């Protein structure tokens with residue numbers, strides 16, 4: 108069969124035009140900073156207490172950082188670890204470190220010294236930048252590392268980040284121990300440093316370790332291309348306007364703040380730093396700084412809606428957009444936020460996908476539905492980001508998509524430019540994670556007839572009772588609707604009769620009558636029985652505070668250990 112249209116193949120050269128320096132450049136989010144400094148040089152870029160840097164200043168500071176690192180031979184192939192809460196230096200590291208060619212590794216500040224020693228060793232960190240409050244933690248980690256490596260230990264360059272909003276003593280201590288002060292380090296760098304973008308967009312920009320809620324930490328490596336694509340993708344999905352004021356309620360060390368670090372430069376917005384997240388600090392940011400956007404795990408927003416009136420500022424002075432992800436929000440949480448005037452966007456993703464990769468894209472026709480129905484639909488994790496090319500729910504063995512019936516369980520898998528390069532030095536984990544040409548999330552979900560996916564559980568969290576799957580998330584949704592429940596988490600407990608049965612760990616709201624725990628537990632079980640199949644109802648309810656990760660996720664593995672300590676649920680005599 109001849110080719111359609113005019114002429115023969117030799118005459119068509121539509122695909123023969125070559126790339127050159129004028130029409131092709133490696134994608135990187137670093138250019139966003141250069142542009143922000145040109146477009147809005149005087150606009151506040153980073154605000155932290157009395158500290159305020161404009162975009163022009165931020166660009167100069169980042170170039171200084173890159174130059175100071177380069178002068179010490181820190182460049183491509185090197186890793187710079189940063190141990191800090193949400194302070195300006197951590198934001199600057201997202202640009203300054205990759206501008207030197209090196210990779211930024213933002214370390215979770217809630218880890219212990221042994222784990223940090225493991226990470227610094229694994230990533231071969233050449234530089235450790237540490238906030239003054241965490242200096243002794245870093246010192247302890249380096250001591251552990253030195254003991255382990257013995258003669259082969261090459262101490263990294265140790266930089267301490269001082270914070271004028273804090274007690275100066277820890278800073279003085281760090282300086283006395285020979286650490287270089289961050290501001291002094293910056294002074295050694297050139298503010299006009301001619302940084303170079305990566306030659307290849309596949310070059311690594313960031314390394315982040317998984318929090319280890321399901322296994323030991325794995326080093327997730329991200330590239331410049333993915334960071335660029337996602338920086339634009341996360342702004343687009345939210346309809347984020349130019350000049351947005353973003354409150355850092357989400358740790359920047361958690362997947363680079365879901366790429367909002369780089370996105371804020373793309374949008375020439377203002378970053379409001381928060382050392383410590385509290386409901387009071389959030390409302391104060393909204394009132395005093397004009398915050399328009401913030402992200403966090405459900406637990407942060409759950410605290411916000413349950414905050415005492417003295418810490419609350421309602422009605423909100425303007426619409427405040429919040430993005431919730433990191434764990435499943437419940438319909439009751441979404442409804443409560445909506446009633447208070449927050450515009451909620453629900454997204455879902457993992458460290459391995461640069462943060463969120465699905466969004467429960469809102470449909471205008473849902474506006475007409477009753478609040479309860481709206482919240483139920485909104486709890487679903489939704490559809491893929493524009494920045495992700497593939498997402499499905501499949502049978503993990505055959506890779507065949509499950510039926511879009513809202514019932515058939517499968518594994519959620521992703522593919523595209525917003526999927527990590529891989530785990531650092533872990534070929535076995537990479538082979539498993541990328542089996543069949545997809546990234547395997549380890550999350551179980553269903554696909555609804557409208558194409559929206561819904562996470563049902565982590566594969567490791569699903570409860571199998573008498574051969575039936577019970578989604579711990581579904582049980583939690585109901586528990587959160589109980590008027591006395593502040594927080595709840597459900598795990599499997601061994602059961603003599605059914606193999607496993609749900610065990611609920613619950614924290615009660617302030618003011619709830621907890622004098623008779625057995626009576627409250629009975630009431631909770633009754634409440635569940637009226638709203639779910641009998642075999643879903645928790646057979647045990649344990650009261651107390653719930654263990655959480657730095658990002659506010661409930662540590663289910665610790666609860667599973669507690670459930671194990673309780674021993675099996677005895678066979679009931681009928």
Ligand SMILES: Nc1ncnc2c1ncn2[C@@H]1O[C@H](COP(=O)(O)OP(=O)(O)OP(=O)(O)O)[C@@H](O)[C@H]1O
Pocket residue numbers: 317318319320321322324431432433434435436453454455456457458459488548549550562564565656660
């Ligand atoms: N909107 C959401 N709804 C339900 N679950 C979510 C949502 N967003 C994230 N998650 C859960 O969080 C997980 C990703 O979390 P993250 O990448 O931060 O790893 P982690 O749990 O902190 O650590 P580790 O991978 O070591 O267990 C997802 O796999 C999913 O189980």
